[in-house]
Amino acid sequence: MIRDPQDLQRYSAPERANHWVVGMSFILLALSGLAFFHPYFWPLTHLFGGGVWTRILHPFIGVLMMLSFTALFLRFRALNGMAAVDWEWVRRAKEMVNGDDHNMPEQGKYNGGQKLMFWGAALCMLLLFVSGIALWRAYFTLPVEVVRLAAVVHAATAAVMIALITVHVYAAIWVKGTIRAMWYGTVTRAWARQHHRAWYRQMTGK
């Protein structure tokens, strides 16, 4: 299927599929995890076939997310190193949020905010996985002090992760022309030129 031949390829099909697996498992984990976090969210267990099924499924979905996230991490790790220009972007992030991107430094494939998001999510994922293992009573038995610490770490990190992903999703909704990159992989030249000028130059030679 050919859309505009001028469009730029931002993500390959395997990259998109990988991201979707991570995204779907995140949504399922957030919904099932919240159910155990606060009584207000308990009705969410109905989405998974009741409390017992929610308890059984959550850790397995967690393993799926850890595996798919690791694959995504390895794919994009090299593109997410923080450079001086990225810290400059982060310092000016307030202007960006206020809707004025004229003074923002030129960005490569990812801007400073996206890169910090990448590392933040990776750190959260690591903490959630390690603490999640300690809480998985069906297969692991650890000293109770470790389990207690893990419970706090798991809950607090999950809240941070949910907040991070909320920002991640909102950024994609806010910046028009972004979500199509997640669906079918391409962005318009104008989009690339405005938001990721350095990447645009690299892709088009302009």
Place this chain on the structure above:
Amino acid sequence: MTLQTTDIQRRSATTSPLPAVNQHTEVAKLVDVSACIGCKACQAACMEWNDLRPEIGNTTGVYDNPVDLTDTAWTVMRYAEVEENGTLQWLIRKDGCMHCADPGCLRACPAPGAIVQHGNGIVEFHQENCVGCGYCVTGCPFNVPRISKKDSKAYKCTFCSDRVAVGQAPVCVKSCPTGALRFGTKEQMKDYAQTRIRDLKERGFVKAGLYDPEGVGGTHVMYVLQHADRPGLYAGLPAQPGISPMVELWKGITKPLATAGMALVGLAALFHYVAKGPNEVSKDSEKEAEKEADA
């Protein structure tokens, strides 16, 4: 699960008012360690009344049998041999749920109604609401709840709430041949404990005392100890049990704080869009890009 009760004081993972028109006097079991002969009649009676049939285990060279609480052994005798000043003391403690006034299991439980505390102080697990997460094990300061391998539900001593509800003593108390186990109101048991403690002190146990730890708001299973200054002698009875600060943090401030934080981020995103509008590619940028593409 017993008959419906309307004396519920606390209920796990529930924030709305509880059925509590009936308020009963607090009850208690008193375990007088100094009068226990370790006959295990209470263990046998517990299995009988509650119809529990643990798997046949192995002897391990000590009297403790089974060696630990299990999903089908809700009370076990722990035999501690303490050698001091050239004497041997055999300190035998009946272990099991302490029925805390402030139960860590109930605080940690995420399943509504899986753990309730009755007006008389009995803490009960309702297995039909239990999801098997094991948070009660994480919350308990006494290492009491056990998850069944068979059905993944949590089990522990029920205080024979079915018997107590109809005015009977728990079956362990009923079966005790020496009077080491007593049942009554909490006040009665505290009073009776004082007479036992006086007696023990007269016999030279100057540190004799009642174990009714403050850290969990007191318990509805209390011990008379010959050495109340050193509960650890009794097979590791904790000296100052309390709900772990980690559990307090997890089930306390984290819940409202994280919930509010997540909601705020979502709302901030929504209102940012409402206030600032979408971040669209400018017309200029589009023209420039087109120009560059044609060039």
